[in-house]
Amino acid sequence: MRDYWLSRFFFEMQQPAVRERYAADPQGVMDGYRIKPEVQTAIRANDVGALSALTNPYLLRFYFGYVGMPEAEFLSRIRATGPGKTAAEVVHG
Amino acid sequence: MRDYWLSRFFFEMQQPAVRERYAADPQGVMDGYRIKPEVQTAIRANDVGALSALTNPYLLRFYFGYVGMPEAEFLSRIRATGPGKTAAEVVHG
Amino acid sequence: MAELVGVFAASHGPVIVRDWDKLTPEIQASLNAAFEETGRRLSAVRADLVIVISPDHWVNFFMNNLPAICIGVGEEHAGPPEPFMKPYPYMDSMRGDPAFAAHVVETAMSRDFEPSISHHLVLDHGFCLPLWKMKLDRLPLILPIAINDLEPPMMSVRRCLQWGRLLREAIAGYPGDLRVAILATGGLSHSIGEHTMGQVDEAFDQRCIAALRAGDDATVIHQLEDGLASTGNGAQEARNWVIAHGAAASKGFDLIAYLPTPEVYVGCAFAEWKL
Amino acid sequence: MAELVGVFAASHGPVIVRDWDKLTPEIQASLNAAFEETGRRLSAVRADLVIVISPDHWVNFFMNNLPAICIGVGEEHAGPPEPFMKPYPYMDSMRGDPAFAAHVVETAMSRDFEPSISHHLVLDHGFCLPLWKMKLDRLPLILPIAINDLEPPMMSVRRCLQWGRLLREAIAGYPGDLRVAILATGGLSHSIGEHTMGQVDEAFDQRCIAALRAGDDATVIHQLEDGLASTGNGAQEARNWVIAHGAAASKGFDLIAYLPTPEVYVGCAFAEWKL
Ligand SMILES: [Fe+3]
Ligand SMILES: [Fe+3]
Numbered sequence A, B: 001m002r003d004y005w006l007s008r009f010f011f012e013m014q015q016p017a018v019r020e021r022y023a024a025d026p027q028g029v030m031d032g033y034r035i036k037p038e039v040q041t042a043i044r045a046n047d048v049g050a051l052s053a054l055t056n057p058y059l060l061r062f063y064f065g066y067v068g069m070p071e072a073e074f075l076s077r078i079r080a081t082g083p084g085k086t087a088a089e090v091v092h093g
Numbered sequence C, D: 001m002a003e004l005v006g007v008f009a010a011s012h013g014p015v016i017v018r019d020w021d022k023l024t025p026e027i028q029a030s031l032n033a034a035f036e037e038t039g040r041r042l043s044a045v046r047a048d049l050v051i052v053i054s055p056d057h058w059v060n061f062f063m064n065n066l067p068a069i070c071i072g073v074g075e076e077h078a079g080p081p082e083p084f085m086k087p088y089p090y091m092d093s094m095r096g097d098p099a100f101a102a103h104v105v106e107t108a109m110s111r112d113f114e115p116s117i118s119h120h121l122v123l124d125h126g127f128c129l130p131l132w133k134m135k136l137d138r139l140p141l142i143l144p145i146a147i148n149d150l151e152p153p154m155m156s157v158r159r160c161l162q163w164g165r166l167l168r169e170a171i172a173g174y175p176g177d178l179r180v181a182i183l184a185t186g187g188l189s190h191s192i193g194e195h196t197m198g199q200v201d202e203a204f205d206q207r208c209i210a211a212l213r214a215g216d217d218a219t220v221i222h223q224l225e226d227g228l229a230s231t232g233n234g235a236q237e238a239r240n241w242v243i244a245h246g247a248a249a250s251k252g253f254d255l256i257a258y259l260p261t262p263e264v265y266v267g268c269a270f271a272e273w274k275l
Helices: A004-012 A016-024 A026-031 A037-044 A048-052 A057-066 A071-079 A087-092 B004-012 B016-024 B026-031 B037-044 B048-052 B057-066 B071-079 B087-092 C025-044 C098-110 C125-133 C157-172 C202-214 C217-230 C233-247 D025-044 D098-110 D125-133 D157-172 D202-214 D217-228 D233-247
Strands: C003-010 C049-055 C069-072 C116-118 C141-147 C179-185 C253-261 C266-273 D003-010 D049-055 D069-072 D116-118 D141-147 D179-185 D253-261 D266-273
Touching: A004 A057, A016 A026, A026 A037, A037 A048, A048 A057, A048 A071, A057 A071, B004 B037, B004 B057, B016 B026, B026 B037, B037 B048, B048 B057, B048 B071, B057 B071, C003 C025, C003 C157, C003 C233, C025 C125, C025 C253, C025 C266, C049 C125, C049 C233, C069 C098, C098 C141, C098 C157, C125 C179, C141 C233, C157 C217, C157 C233, C179 C233, C202 C217, C202 C233, C202 C253, C202 C266, C217 C233, C233 C266, D003 D025, D003 D157, D003 D233, D025 D125, D025 D253, D025 D266, D049 D125, D049 D233, D069 D098, D098 D141, D098 D157, D125 D179, D141 D233, D157 D217, D157 D233, D179 D233, D202 D217, D202 D233, D202 D253, D202 D266, D217 D233, D233 D266
Parallel strands: C003 C179, C049 C141, C049 C179, C069 C116, D003 D179, D049 D141, D049 D179, D069 D116
Antiparallel strands: C003 C266, C069 C141, C253 C266, D003 D266, D069 D141, D253 D266
């Protein structure tokens, strides 16, 4: 499943200007996209698993790199989304 | 022949914000694109014929509409680029 | 199984809305009648979804990524940004059918077609002006397909016919229960931003109509490849008609109206294909 | 007449530049040797122009207009925007050949292919990292071709082979005097942003290499369609290798190096096709 507006937000976070605004005012930047409330919650919680079900894996990785999640932490969180987990578990995980 | 940066300028003039800035500071806006000096001269001179050889006809028409050239004047100028004129004559006006 | 329930075409042109009040009552009446008859027929086939095939007029795409063809696969489509389209009644209510769209795209990719994909297509006056003027009972779901009719290089007429056949195949192969109509918009002859601007090429239009009516693919290809090279640039939009023609299996059409109207810059035509 | 003078492939990966200093001297040496041997061979064929076939890593395109394939036809191409690519030596000196590019596009459109076109393509690390690490004598003109290897739906492996054949035909049919090389970049197996991230699938890579080496089209299609469905997402970039393979008329290749390197997340491979 692809959440267009989440993906658009992640895509535009590649721009330094958007990242700067996001660091200063995360809610203000998110409000510029039509991101659903539950997805905003997942973003605020750095919920790698839930977000991984909603966007392109490269965009996901870019985003968590930009917001400063250490690579080791991202790896351990993304690996936890592997087989054995159903999509629903990942989303609600 | 397509001049990419001229075309890009015309394309972005579809945005009201760009038009506003252009009305206030035409040179400043043109400087934001890599438009060649002779093409800038043609823009400043409203040289429909010269510009018509360098961009898409729809973009050309949009631009002259946005800068307020009356439709009748645009029609008479664009019709003057017709057969009998070589491309070189059109460019050098 | 999905079913193809109707294939239509209608012209468009900004002036038809923007400068409507400057048109004579006669022109207004004839254009209204043609749009509304086409709309009446489209309403009559009770489509759940309409595939609208239109050019993009430099709204979605620029020369830094100019697709030959782009399929709008999103849950919703944005309304027209042109100021004269502001009163468009479906501005925030154009919805897609992502499952059907994904099926069409997968069918295309598996048959060696390679469209661009958009999850968020903006539908300009090319898509929306006919839908508006047609006064439909209700707006079906929309699968928008944007064709590059504006800037060379463009798909060949032959390839447009193939795309039509592909759409026909994709509809027939969709497992869902869906009544699908097709509406091609654009053409016939016009000229925008060129030295021939304002001219309507009735001879081209008549050849084009005759070829589509007769149905023979070779004639359609020959007449259009030839004609498009020597008439106004707006006529390139006739390739959308060719896609509709291919989708209707080239069985010929019923011309609803042909209204060569220099006042709106367009050789306006309206048609319903035989199924 | 233009001439196809060499067909090559090389992997890429941001870590190879971004975290170079963290790699062991052994890994550094083996990667350098592989890139430089590929570069030596590319320099040796004295190409006037190199067709570089790479994915776009969300730099030029987004889901609002995602082309299956986009050809960069501009006079120049922009350099990579990724911060780690800042020292790239050809940042402002990548030039195209618009006449040759137009010929390739026209050939494609006339043969029922429908690429997107870009007059101003930005070449990211996928294009540029191999060109940099290869230490070429001099940078030829570039015809960049961006393939969607990142986000479904993607072109089939069969279609990639057809694209390769089309490039071969376009080169052979170009009236200008031009020595043309091809460089595919990407692959082989890797996984980015998925639960398998960091895994290199050596079994997939070996099957892929064996199929391309043997040259048989049916095997290439079968092995890759199968393998791509069940390994990491980065392996999708192997379709660029298939385009190169098609351009080289499927005559098999000489494997320059295979370096499965989890430290850079990539099953790195380097090859030169037989002509
Ligand atoms: Fe139009
Ligand atoms: Fe890559």
